[in-house]
Amino acid sequence: MVQAAKAGPTKRRGKATPTPTSAATSNTAGGMTQEQLLQAYRDMLLIRRFEEKAGQLYGMGLIGGFCHLYIGQEAVVVGMQTCLQPGDQVITSYRDHGHMLATGMESRGVMAELTGRSGGYSKGKGGSMHMFSREKGFYGGHGIVGAQVSLGAGLAFANMYRNDGTVCLTYYGDGAANQGQVFESYNLAALLKLPVVFVIENNKYGMGTSAERASASKDRSKDGTPWGIPGEQVDGMDVQAVREAGLRAVAHCREGKGPYILEMKTYRYRGHSMSDPAKYRTREEVQKMREQHDPIETLRKILLDGGLDEGKIKTVDDDVKRIVADAAEFAQTSPEPDEKELWTDILLEAR
Secondary structure, eight states: OOOOOOSSEEEETTEEEEOOOOSOOOBOGGGOBHHHHHHHHHHHHHHHHHHHHHHHHHHTTOSOSOOOOOTTOHHHHHHHHTTOOTTOEEEOOSOOHHHHHHTTOOHHHHHHHHTTOTTSTTTTSSOTTOOOBTTTTBOOOOSSTTHHHHHHHHHHHHHHHHTOOOOEEEEEETTGGGOHHHHHHHHHHHHHTOOEEEEEEEOSEETTEEHHHHOSOSOGGGTTGGGTOOEEEEETTOHHHHHHHHHHHHHHHHTTOOOEEEEEEOOOSSOSSTTOOOTTSOHHHHHHHHHHHOHHHHHHHHHHHTTOOHHHHHHHHHHHHHHHHHHHHHHHHSOOOOGGGGGSSSOOOOO
16 A cells, blocks of 8 residues: 655644655656556556456355445545555445455455455455454444444544544445434534544445435535535546545644545446446446546556556556455355354453
8 A cells, every 4th residue: 555645744633743755756747656656556456356356256146245346436545545644544335345455455355255254354244344454444334324424433533532643534425425424423523623534435326316316415525514624526536636635634634623525526337236237327428437537547548658667557457367366266265154153253341
């Protein structure tokens, strides 16, 4: 993962600490070095290929339950992840595989959890929507629409209480943005100046209903206006635009100014879940987005136009292909959970 490289000291709730800078010296558009852009390309491609393989395994009956793919939205989570520092947290909805991989969780463990194997992050008992890794600062996938927003505010409350300068990224979709608990979270976050970035992944469709028909708000970045929460709309198909906005939002939180809202205008190429044929939109609409706004192909062109040797991109492509193939193999050969696992992880005795 590429960590944030921001010039000058960063205020961490009243304390000034130096921010690391990249070893690379050649900057490109958007303030990202060629090295950072190549890493972003790799991270996005890994998510894309992983999700494509997950879709294949689901079609083969090797993945059960619900499965929501992130294909098309890769620039959002990859761009935002470059803005974080160790100790920061991420929490999101059920469309979560991309977020897991972006935080550095292993492809093997994520894929094995999808197939219900003991090698998965939740020992095969959680599936697609219920994985987490405290080590990587990933606090879930959550299946209840909008539930993670109040939980994200809670994580940010803990950050404020500890006064450790950490920030929580709380992701949710355009459908969840209509939930009452979201506005309750806005109120509390603004009242206590919690260090939380609310990231709305507006992929235009909440399940099968267009956001245009489901919400009177045409600019979700302004949803926090009654509480004085600043926000902005971002091209979520452009990883550099995401990073630029993310750096502003995260810096705002670290400086103790309270929450920030980012509405990422993005798009999912597949249906809401694997069981959704997505007949509520035309093939032409999807094809147009793929041809004109695909985040991975756009970045690939930027790299080549910037003088990067095509062989380096080919090396990344091959490496990602190998990683995903290995994850799929592991997910099919890892043993199923032992029956004794039915009785583990169900009770925590606190003193």
